[in-house]
Amino acid sequence: MKVDDALLISQLCAARAGLKIDPDKHYMMESRLAPVARRDGFASIADMLVELRARRDEKLIWAVVEAMAFGDTAFFRDAPVFDHLRDQVLPAAMQRREGGAVRIWSAACGSGQEIYSLAMMAADPPASAPSVRIDLYGSDLNERALEKAQSGLFTQFEVQRGLPIRKLVEHFEKQDDMWVISPRIRQMVRWRRINLVGDLSRLGQFDLILCRYVLNSLVEPMQARVLQSMVGALTPGGVLMLSPGDEVAGLHSALRPADGVPGLFERDPAYSAAA
Template sequence: MRVEDRELVAQLCAARAGVRVDVEKTYLIESRLGPVARREGFGSVNDLLTTLRARREDRLAWGIVEAMAHGETAFFRDREPFALFRDEVLPTLAKLRGGEPVRIWSAACASGQEVYSLAMVIEDERARLPGLKVELFGSDLSERQLEKAQSGLYTQFEVQRGLPIRQLVRHFEQDDEMWAISPRIRQMVRWRRINLVADLSTAGRFDVIFCRYVLSSLVEPMKTRLLENLARALGPEGFLFLGRDETATGLGDAFQPVQGRTGLYARNPAFRVAA
């Protein structure tokens, strides 16, 4: 793969979704774009990129960006954020909202493991939080990922990545070789394609946003933009969960860390949301 081609891919990803692509990682780029080339009927990744240079077809461009933006995911990834959500964030917000629904958004939900993990926690906590109302949203940049998420079907391998066995038997059904999340859980979630660095003014208002391992995947100039976008979509008493090694510190003034709670952020009251 020529360096110009790798640079083209990196530019495309940065411009459209803020996604950082290391042009040195030839193997990664080729292995991600191989399936896109095949799907679109090209003989090779080179042919795909030649066509893209000739005519910037949106569908091709987005196919490439989505393939490069694809990250790993797992049920209950890192475990602690979900315990924090269950033990502190959810009960606090349930009380605060009274009879109104708590609105929760899994931003960049990929194939759905994160948002379904939250749905399982909520379902398991209902007895302890009588009258709890919740609206749960999953969004991703990739339509293909969203389709998989909505299907609620996972391989045996995927359901063993972070999912405790008791939650598997409680919330899943066997479907041939696959495991299907129960309709009760699946129907809790609404889905939408959202590009997190684009205009989010129509995304809605949320009490909790899970946006884990997106910040660290972005090019520098887009990081502040992402956080400001999320701040606009978060209610004044809301919480933002970032990934384990991600921090909002030094990236604008939209958020401040919640002391003693790794990865948890609250809106900075001094941050003024631009109209």
């Protein structure tokens, strides 16, 4: 890959989605963009970028950016996180919202394993749990990842990464060489394409937001912007699940570290977003 092509991709990703893509990572770019070039009928990535420079076609630009935004994911990724959500965070939120609804958002859900893991947890609440509806939302920048998520279809490799076998037989059916999640679980989740560096003020507020393995993939000014948006989208006392090591610099008055697992923060009920 030519240096100026790699630079163009890196700049486009930063400008459109705040993505931090190292322009030296030619192999990663080639592996992610080759399918886009093939799909759109170009002989090579270089040919696709010639067209992109010449026509600045928005659809093609976003196809490139979205392909570069593809993230790895797995069911119940980081098991202690899900244990803590199941044992502490969800019961507390359900207690607070008794008779109403707990709203949960997986902000960069990729092909859906994270939010489906939560759906499986929510589908089997303990008998003592208060009566409450759980609304689950999955969003991602990558349209193709969202399509896959909505299909509920996973490969044999995917269902073996993090998913306990009893959950597989309880919530999935085999369909040829793939496994499909049950309609009951699939229908619990609503999906939407969202660019996290855009305006998130109209999404409403959530009791729990998962935004894991996202911040460190963003250029620095966008990390702060996304975090600020997340704070605005949290209910007072709502919980933000980041990744271990994610910083909340500049937002210490809004987010306080919560006990349990690294990367867990709680929105200070006294914090005013307008302040």
